[in-house]
Amino acid sequence: MQAVYVCVCNGxxxxxxxxAVDEGCDSLDALAARTGCGSTCGCCREYAEEAILQAKSKSLGLPIAA
Structure with a gap:
């Protein structure tokens, strides 16, 4: 499976x-500090928050609710 760009501004x-979630990032602010995601134009912030929730679910082995 190919990687999907969430934040084009910061790659x-x-x-x-x-x-990042596996290494302890648990919020958009923490992700922005670590990767820059969501800190430039902000267009990706909503999707990035969803990606954080999905990553947390994967880390815990929980199913993702629709």
Missing amino acids: VTDRDIQR
Whole structure:
């Protein structure tokens, strides 16, 4: 499966977000500090928050609610 860009401005992919969550990022602010995601134009912030929730669910082995 190919990585999907979440933040084009800073080149952050869904895999980068998964790695950041695995390493302790648990909020958009923490993700922005670590990767820059959401800190430039802000267009990706909503999707980035969803990606964080999905990454947290994967880290815990929980199903994602629709």
